[in-house]
Amino acid sequence: MFKEIGLKRIIKYFFMELWYWVFLLLPYSPLRIWWLRLGGAKIGRNCFIDRIFLMNLDRTGLFGLTLGNDCYLGPVVLLDLAGKITLGNQVTVTARSSILSHHSVGYNDHPLIKFYPKKVLHTRLESGVVLGVNSLILPGVIIGKETLVAAGAVVRKDVPERVMVAGIPAIVKKKLQ
Numbered sequence: 001m002f003k004e005i006g007l008k009r010i011i012k013y014f015f016m017e018l019w020y021w022v023f024l025l026l027p028y029s030p031l032r033i034w035w036l037r038l039g040g041a042k043i044g045r046n047c048f049i050d051r052i053f054l055m056n057l058d059r060t061g062l063f064g065l066t067l068g069n070d071c072y073l074g075p076v077v078l079l080d081l082a083g084k085i086t087l088g089n090q091v092t093v094t095a096r097s098s099i100l101s102h103h104s105v106g107y108n109d110h111p112l113i114k115f116y117p118k119k120v121l122h123t124r125l126e127s128g129v130v131l132g133v134n135s136l137i138l139p140g141v142i143i144g145k146e147t148l149v150a151a152g153a154v155v156r157k158d159v160p161e162r163v164m165v166a167g168i169p170a171i172v173k174k175k176l177q
Contacts, residue, residue, distance in 0.1 A: 009058055012058045013057075013058035016057035016058050016061060017057075019035075019039055019057070020054060020057060022035065023035050023036070023039075023054070024051075029047075029048045029049050029050070032049045032052075033047060033049055036049070036062060036065070039061070039062040040061065040062040040063040040065075041062040041063075041065040041066070041067070042065070042066040042067070043065075043066075043067045043071075044067055044068045044069035044070070044071065044089065045069045045070070046069055046070045047067055047069070047070065047071045047072070047073075048071075048072045048073070049073045050073060050074050050075040050076075050077070051075050051076065052073050052075075052076070052077040052078070052079060053076065053077070053078045053079070054078075054079050054081055055078065055079070055080050055081065055082075056080055056081050056082035056101075056102070057081055059081065059082040059083070059102075059120070060081055060082060060083050060084060060101070060120075061081050062081065064081055064083060064084040064085060064101070065079065065081060065084075065085055066084070066085070066086045066087065067087045067091070068087060068088045068089035068090070068091065068127060069089045069090070070089055070090045071087050071089070071090070071091045071092070071093075072091070072092045072093065073093050074092075074093060074094045074095040074096075074097070075095045075096075076095055076096045077093050077094075077095070077096070077097050077098070077099075078097075078098040078099070079098075079099055080098070080099065080100040080101045080102060080139075081101065082101050082102035082120050083101030083102050083120040083121055083122055083123070083139065084101060084122040084123070085099055085101055085122075085123050085124075086122065086123075086124045086125070087124075087125045087129075088124075088125060088126045088127030088128070088129070088145065089127040089128070090127055090128050091125050091127065091128070091129045091130075092129070092130045092131065093125075093131045094130070094131055094132055094133045094135075094151075095133050095134070096133060096134045097131045097132075097133065097134060097135045097136070097137075098135075098136050098137065099123055099125070099131075099137045100123065100136070100137065100138055100139045101120060101121060101122065101123045101139050101140075102118065102119060102120040102121065102139050103116070103118070103119055103138075103139055104116075104118040104119075119139060119140070120139070121139040121140030122140065123137060123138075123139055123140060123141055123142075124141075124142045124143070125137070125143045126142070126143060126144050126145035126146075126147075126161065127145045127146070128145050128146035128147075129143050129144075129145065129146070129147050129148075129149070130147075130148050130149065131149045132148070132149055132150045132151035132152070132153065133151040133152070134151055134152050135149045135150070135151065135152060135153045135154075135155065136153070136154045136155065137149075137155045138154070138155060138156045141155050141156065141157065141158055141159070142158045142159075143155065143158070143159045144158075144159055144160045144161030144162070144163070145161045145162070146161055146162045146176065147159055147160075147161060147162060147163055147164070147165065147176075148163075148164040148165070148176065149164075149165055149166075149170065150164065150165065150166035150167075150170075150173070152166075152168070153165055153166050153167060153168065153170040154167075154168045154169050154170055155169070155170040156169050156170070157169070157170075159172070160172070162175060162176045162177070163175050163176060164176060
């Protein structure tokens with residue numbers, strides 16, 4: 001396992017964990033935004049970031065996180081930073097929603113790796129997207145602008161602009177005019 005991970009990644013993981021623990025202690029949004037920017041994230045103006053969770057900081061990390069202007073990340077949002085995550089302007093991600101950028105069954109010697117190889121993909125939410133409570137966006141998905149993802153939806157494929165999607169898996173329920 002040590003050979004697979006490597007000393008450089010272990011050291012990076014250690015320092016990113018220290019950085020993350022400081023992030024978790026910051027009491028309000030402007031300080032969190034400042035700390036994220038300091039770590040390499042690109043964050044636009046007038047954003048609000050509640051107490052969110054970040055995973056895989058030792059991979060692409062904060063350099064892979066881009067938020068446009070006027071974005072809102074609600075409480076207990078999970079961002080998987082193994083790959084890039086991009087949010088356009090005026091994106092709302094409500095409580096307990098997750099945005100993933102990779103999938104993996106584990107280490108390279110896992111018996112299922114031959115059936116489900118590791119993938120790291122860029123996940124993107126265009127401007128004006130709203131994610132309902134507890135929605136899940138799978139790796140590599142692109143959600144078109146001004147789209148509403150209903151609460152509890154699991155989005156596994158790209159979504160066109162100006163629609164509402166719902167369900168598991170998420171399907172288009174109606175077009176927004």
